[in-house]
Amino acid sequence: MSAPRQISRLLYRRSLISGSRRSTPTPMFKSPSLSVRHGSHLPPRSNQFTQPTKEHLDALKAISSSTLSTLDGSATEEELRSFNDDWMNKYHGKGSIVVKPKTTEEVSEVMKYCYDNGIAVVPQGGNTGLVGGSNPVHDEIILNLSNLNQIRSFDEVSGVLVADGGVILETADHFLAEKGFIFPLDLGAKGSCHIGGNVSTNAGGLRLLRYGSLHGSVLGLEVVLPDGRIWNGLSKLRKDNTGFDIKQLFIGSEGTIGIITAISILCPRRPSAMNVAVFSLESYEAVQKVFAEAKGHLGEILSAFEFFDKQSYALVKKHQEENGGERKVFETEGDFYCLIETGGSNAEHDEAKLTGLLEHLMENEMVLDGVLAQDSTQFQSLWSLRELVPESAGKAGSVYKYDVSVPVGKMYGLVEKMRAKLREGGVLEGDGKSEGPIRAVAGYGHMGDGNLHINIVANKYTDEIEKIVEPYIYEIVAENEGSISAEHGLGVMKAPYIGYSKNETSIELMKQIKQLFDPKGLLNPYKYIV
Amino acid sequence: MSAPRQISRLLYRRSLISGSRRSTPTPMFKSPSLSVRHGSHLPPRSNQFTQPTKEHLDALKAISSSTLSTLDGSATEEELRSFNDDWMNKYHGKGSIVVKPKTTEEVSEVMKYCYDNGIAVVPQGGNTGLVGGSNPVHDEIILNLSNLNQIRSFDEVSGVLVADGGVILETADHFLAEKGFIFPLDLGAKGSCHIGGNVSTNAGGLRLLRYGSLHGSVLGLEVVLPDGRIWNGLSKLRKDNTGFDIKQLFIGSEGTIGIITAISILCPRRPSAMNVAVFSLESYEAVQKVFAEAKGHLGEILSAFEFFDKQSYALVKKHQEENGGERKVFETEGDFYCLIETGGSNAEHDEAKLTGLLEHLMENEMVLDGVLAQDSTQFQSLWSLRELVPESAGKAGSVYKYDVSVPVGKMYGLVEKMRAKLREGGVLEGDGKSEGPIRAVAGYGHMGDGNLHINIVANKYTDEIEKIVEPYIYEIVAENEGSISAEHGLGVMKAPYIGYSKNETSIELMKQIKQLFDPKGLLNPYKYIV
Known part of the structure; x- marks a missing residue:
């Protein structure tokens, strides 16, 4: 096999792009006065819920000292805005009380009080959701988990991490990196989102292809139920067939049947070798063909395969330009782009597999151009081309x-x-x-x-x-x-549309499950299953 | 690094053992008259269930022509024995009717009839369970799924297989092998067990280490609910966050809240290179050390790590002797043995990784002796040393x-x-x-x-x-x-002991879930959550 013309350039060319991997989403367009009202389908406030008063506030303050409110002037409306608004500034709640418990027991006490008094509650993690699921619709009390942020244990033999729900994803991953392990989930909002929120929304993200769904990797949960009971299902066992796997119901339940206060999760070894390459292609068909080739050549080391179109790339380029970043990445741009990441235990083997793929793609003219990261800075830069799409869109x-x-x-x-x-x-x-x-x-x-x-x-x-x-x-x-x-997830945005994806029997069963766990309907109301 | 003394022998020595990988468990000690009564904790028959009569039989025969019974002489007690007894011949039911529906609709009609008439039902797959979960305790009707055995579809792009619950695991895997894919589950009973039964018992087996739990790989289910309703949750999507993930409740529910009539499952590419090695070791501590080394050296290609003690090995040797198989495998036997399997996409890379491990183990005298399979016959033979343990114990x-x-x-x-x-x-x-x-x-x-x-x-x-x-x-x-x-699983054997693994809140929630799905308690009674 003769070496194709472009390979050496492709393999050894230095990437010119700038821009780092942004992991902390920054709220945009937060104009204090002028937020467009829309979402005409938002449901009206339900009279079944008690309106929070100063008396309730005092009781909650007695339970958790870290409680803020406009009702007693301990916070201004402005200060509560970041708890009431969603990340896109699309959904705007009117909650007057934010409780930030410091322990699972405090969460339990808060819920007991709210349950007894018929007060609605929205559990909130990093508030980085995209469907209006983690901020109030009306005057629900905001139970924010950011003070529940301790890593409880890590077992280096089994790779099992036990940590509070309010631990930030990136914090957990950095902790694991030091031990040679990796959190089996990665997503753009990693610098802000909470692992409890990740589990309660069943976050997917960038490496599901490799590490699978949280339904497979989460081993146990600690959950405060709507009535305040603490459910300790914090198993560290990889296998446990003793009855219904209740924790699965909480994974992806978006805080409607319980508040995840801690998780136990199986973390894989961190790959010692990682590579990333980005290609420009002429059509979506070409992307599909490259995907098939990547699976064939890379097998078990393929850890991500992402794609984006030229419109996405244009948004990113504009955003990078505006921030002084350089632009030239590809000599030949295309209508489509794909990013391939590998992660393995042997750098030499991985490089051989990846080179095999690259040679095959170039020889057969399956891609227009490509760039392979040569170091960790370039690794981050290439990832940013894909990861900056949502942020760049938001800026536009x-x-x-x-x-x-x-x-x-x-x-x-x-x-x-x-x-x-x-x-x-x-x-x-x-x-x-x-x-x-x-x-x-x-x-x-x-x-x-x-x-x-x-x-x-x-x-x-x-x-x-x-x-x-x-x-x-x-x-x-x-x-x-x-x-x-x-x-x-569904949140408030997609709740009315669940019928497009789920049949009547499913929805009926879901309503029964909600009723079983939360008969008063107090947890995260107006959302999910309505 | 100098080549250690024993490596070449280890790497190139031909295995002498015989014996093939037995995948079909054969029932043992089926003496028609003398089965020991034991298990004093078996619960008495509940009067809440209707006793099946000839009239019920006639109605069921009208629904499903493939119905056998002692009530009308269409079957003898002897003929119903394999449906009434468990695989170990430890639990013995007294069911007089076996229904073997040919379609999901027939399953639905049978359940509707039984629900309306208050008749208890035990769903049965390959009846290979080990906790008395798939045969009747008293006179429950046996709903056997072996006639529901069609592969419905397979998508070679996504690897998603959709198949009836009664498809035999080995049949599904052979089908997938032809397409270059693998069923993400393997276990000794693969020649008899059904994939629906595997899912309903959340089977773990030999390659969970690599492919993870069924909670991660099962994408969808079709289930007949206790009242006969068909729940179509047969999604083929890898990601779907639209409401509670109901299918998870059925995974591992042991047929107590629904009958799995079809599954949709994500199947990985079949590794093109597979290796297996078995080692003798002097202590359990040594096994643990080798496990850590195997994870380090083999990384993403490690697909199984099994161990067995000298008592297990003695049982297998005796069984092989009695069946004319040769015995000499190890020059130095040990108190412990471990089996390491790798599966990858590049034979050369895998061999290099495995050789690295073997050299490390021999150089550091971490094992007493070892055998590496040189071809597929030896591959099966070495696996049989581990897989024959339960069968050999049963023979003894x-x-x-x-x-x-x-x-x-x-x-x-x-x-x-x-x-x-x-x-x-x-x-x-x-x-x-x-x-x-x-x-x-x-x-x-x-x-x-x-x-x-x-x-x-x-x-x-x-x-x-x-x-x-x-x-x-x-x-x-x-x-x-x-x-x-x-x-x-729990079955009838461990149902009384769930309190050793689950707390009161868990058990209370489980009882509520059972009540929600099966208010009459008709499905697989006396078992699981009682």
Whole structure:
């Protein structure tokens, strides 16, 4: 086999891009006075819940000293804003009390009190969710877990980590890195999100392809139930077949049936060798072909396969330009890009496998251009091309974010249908980048998991746009037997649309489960299953 | 690094052993008249259930033509025995009707009829369980799924297999092998057990270390609920966060809240290179050290790490001798043995990693002797040393089988405590191999999962022995915060002992879940959560 023309350039060329891997999402457009009201389907306040008063506040303060409120002036409305608003500044609660318990027992006492008094509660982790699931809809008390932030134990033989729910994902991963292990989940918001929130939303993220779902890696949970009882299911065992696996119900329950105060999770060894390469390609078909080749050549060391379109890349480039970052990454740009990450235990073997793949791709002209990271700075830089997409979209306007899963072959067709629909509705010009009410429609996501993100960047949130997009997006997902929420969850945003992904029997069973755990409906109301 | 003395012999020596990998468990000691009555804790028949009559039989025959019964002479008691008795011949039901529906709709109709008439039902797959979970306790109708045995679809892009619950595990794996994929579960009973049964018992088996739990790999289920409703949760999506993950409740529910009629499961690519090596070692401490080294050297290609003690090996040797197999495997035998399997995508890389490990182990005298399989026959032969342990124990006597999980470091201590207890009780002589009422106490299992199997081989099942062993075994597991059932489940055998592994809140929640799904308590009664 003769060495192809471009390989040496590809393999040894230094990446020119700048920009680091942003792991802390920064809230955007937080204008104190002018937030666009939208989301006409938000449900009205329910009279079944007690309105929190100064008397309740005093009782809660007696339970947990770290309690803030506008009711007694211990906090201003402004100070409570970051607890009441969501990360996108799309959903705005009116909670007047924030409780930040320091122990599981305090969480339990708070819940007992609220249960006895019929007060609704929204559990809150890092508040980085994208469906309005972690901030109040009306005046729910905000039970924020950031003070529950201790690592409880780590077993270096088994790799089992036990930690409070309020530990920040990145903190947990840094702790594990020092021990030679890795948290089996990674996502853009890692610098802010809590591991308890990750579990309660069943976060997917960037390396699900390799490490699988939290339903497989979470071994145990400690949960405060709606009535305040503490459920200790904090097993450290990899295998335990003694009755219904109750913890599974809490994974992905979005804080509607219990508050996760601690998790026990199986952490794999950290790969000693890691590589990342990014390619430009001419079509979505080419991305699919490269995905198949990557699986074949890289086998067990393939740890991520991400893709993004030229509209996504344009957003990132613009964002990097505005922040003084250099731009030139590819000599030949394409309509699509894919990122391949490997993680293995032997650098030499991994490099051989990756070189084999690269040679094959170049020889067969399956990619237009490619860049391979040569060091850890470049590793982060290349990842940032993919990871900065949501942040860059946010900087460019008000973003309608959709997160769906459909069979891999049908993923990009949804983006094209969405653009056609928006053009038809007169809010989009051209191919997804325009000066109209919609500035860009970007598609990207986790190829390996069939998980597509569509970001519709608008000048502002309007009911007009929302009506064009929803429920159309859910209809085309349902046509493909997909999920209207692959990893973001339902929250308040998608609660009304669950019928597009779940049948009546499922929804009936879910309502019964909610009723069983939370008969008063106090935990995270107005959301999820309504 | 100089090549150690024994390496070349170890690497290139041909294995001398015979014996193939037995995947079909053969029932043993099926004496039609003399089965020892034991298990004094078996609950009495409940009067809340209707006793099946000829009239019920006629109605069921009208629903499913494949219905057998002693009530109308369409079957003899002898013919129903294999449905009524468990695999170990330890538990004996008295069911007079066996229904074998051919479609999900037939299952639904049968359940509707039984629900309306208050008739108890035991769902049955391959009936290979080890806790008396899949045969009747009294006169429950046996709903056997062996006629529901079609593969419904397979997607070669995603690796998602959809198949009826009654497909035999080995059949599914052979089907997948032809496509270059592997079923993410393997266990000794693969030639008989059903994939629906595997899911409903959350089977663990031999490669959980590599492919993880079914809670992670099962993507969807089709389930007939106790009242006959069909719940279609047969998603093919890897990610779907739209409400409570209901399917998780059925995984490991042992047929108590629904009958799994089809599964959708994510199947990985079949490794193109596989290796297996077996070592003799002088102590359990040495096994633990080799385990740590194997994880370090083999990383992502380690697919199984099993261990067994000399008592286990003696049982296998005796069984092989009696079947004319040759015996000499190790030049130096040890008190312990471990089996290491690798599976990867590049034979050359895998061999290099494995050679690195073997050289390290030999140089540092961490093992006494070792054999590496040179071809697929030897691969099967070496696996049989481990896989034949349960069958060999069964041939040697009546076996009390325990399946527990505790932290890896404490696993073998349980075997030693058990022997001491039996010696103290006067039923065991020597070190676990004697001529007394107990013939052998063997310990083996899945090191990688902290899962220990203790097989106590007795001349016959007696209440005396049972009283010495139980609940002592569960007490010492509970002391170590372990599970009294790592992978076998609760069934009728361990139902009374769940309190050793689960707290009151857990059991209360489980009872509520059972009540929610099966308010009449008709499905698989007397078992699991009682």
